[in-house]
Amino acid sequence: MTLKFVDEYRDPAAVLRAAEKVRRRASRPWRVMEVCGGQTHSILASGLDALLEGVVELLHGPGCPVCVTPLETLDRARALAERPDVTLASFGDMLRVPGSRGDLFGARARGADVRVVYSPLDALRLADRMPERHVVFLAVGFETTAPAVAGTLRHARERGAKNFSVLLAHVRVPPALIAIRAAPESRVDAFLAAGHVCTIMGTSEYEPIAHRYHIPIVATGFEPLDLVHGTGLAVEQLERGEARVEIQYSRSVRPEGNKDARALLKQVFRVVDRPWRGIGVVPRGGLALCDAYADFDAERRFPELAAEAPREPEACRAGDVLRGALRPPQCPSFGTQCTPEHPLGAPMVSDEGACAAYFRYRAADVPDRPEATP
Ligand code: SF4
Structure with a gap:
């Protein structure tokens, strides 16, 4: 493996050359879905979709954790934030997502105590500083951010924190790929799996998906050259009639993933069916807290928060x-x-x-x- 500086992964001449190689190899138009929203932004910023036009249609997948968080969760977060004894904390993006009754910044403007934090540990520190209040961290994300939440909860449990809990909406990527591929209207010929998720979780969970659905899955990075290389590997497999898991992002991904992070996730979370916005309930598509961490589950602490029927905006697709x-x-x-x-x-x-x-x-x-x- 040759490590390059990040600029080399953005070198337009190298991207053009690699795209031309893909163009020459493709004997027919293929449809390749990049799973992660970071990859989508990189593709559009670099114009990779235009460079491959006619030979590869790049479909954009559900890989934005903020986007797939169900409306019910946002409505519950707002109801929690409106309690006089609760401080709700989350990442900035989450506070701008409209729920059925507006976003969390709107709730803050009406007097709710809503805070932007940069990590779950910041939310726990907030709870330390405000023992008279209960701090709820709205935890969203893929397997990439889940270890930080797990580590924070372990820390909170060891210290016996009583005024801290999480409203959990963590999701798992591989089951969502199954849901997308298995849908009758599926148009996907190959997936570019998100390199950061694979860095944590490894690639073993993708093996049975590639095999069962006969679809190439390439763990791919985020720079334009990563993406064109990942697309090239997928096209090569498609042209040969193969369907394997391959690692393009080898400077970060190992087949076994990060063993320490995986062990931590196993201590704190269990796998459950979970709704993804836009996809519906995905079997084994999310995480919930293990029994040992039940005291930190905001939905158990505040059971009266059963969400009203959510109202999706009709004009939004x-x-x-x-x-x-x-x-x-x-x-x-x-x-x-x-x-x-x-x-x-x-x-x-x-x-x-x-x-x-x-x-x-x-x-x-x-x-x-x-x-x-x-
Ligand atoms: S209204 Fe349309 S453009 Fe806006 S978020 Fe929904 S789908 Fe996207």
Whole structure:
């Protein structure tokens, strides 16, 4: 393995050469889905989708944890934040995602104690500083951020923290790939699995998926050269009629993943069925707390918070976007009713959302907006 500086992974000449190789190898148009929203942004920023136009259609998958967090969870978070004894903490993006009754920043404007934190440990520190209040951390993310939450909970348990809990919405990526591939309308020929998730979890869980659904899965990085290489490996397999798990992001991913992080996850979490926004309930698609950590489960501490029936905004087609069935500019609200300043749905809010990526990098697709944001 040759390690390069990050600039080399962004070198336009190298990306052009690698894209040309893919163009020459593809004997027919293939559809390759990148799973992670960070990859989507990199593809649009570098113009990789345009470079491969006609030979590879890059479909954007559900890999934005903010976007797939169910509306019910956002509504529960808001109901918690509105309690006079609760401080709700989460990452900044989560506070801007509209729930049935508006976003958490709106709740803060009406007097709720809602805080932006940069890590779950920051939320635990907040609880230390405010013993008279109960601090709830709204925990979202894939397997990449779950170890930090697990470590924080272990720390909280060891110290006997009484005024801290988590509203958990962590999801697991491999089961979502099964749901996407198995859907009758599936258009996916190959997946680019998210390199950071594979860094933690390894690639073994993808083996039975590649085999059963006869689909190449390539663990791929995030720079333009990573993405064009990952796409090239997927196309090579498709052209040969193969369906294997391959690692493009070998400077970070090992087949066995990060053993310490996996062990930590096993101590704190158990695997459960979990709803993904836009996809529905995904069997084994999420994490819940093990019994030993039940005292830190905000939903058990505040059982009265059963969510009302959530109200999805009718004008938002986020579900179709998250399944790769619709490109953001095809949504009638894109760039008109829905903009980053006034988002209707999570994919326009999050830094990893596909709608935000198109708004930022595809100015021509944005109604009445001739210039892209640099
Ligand atoms: S553009 Fe806005 S309204 Fe349309 S799917 Fe995306 S987030 Fe929803």
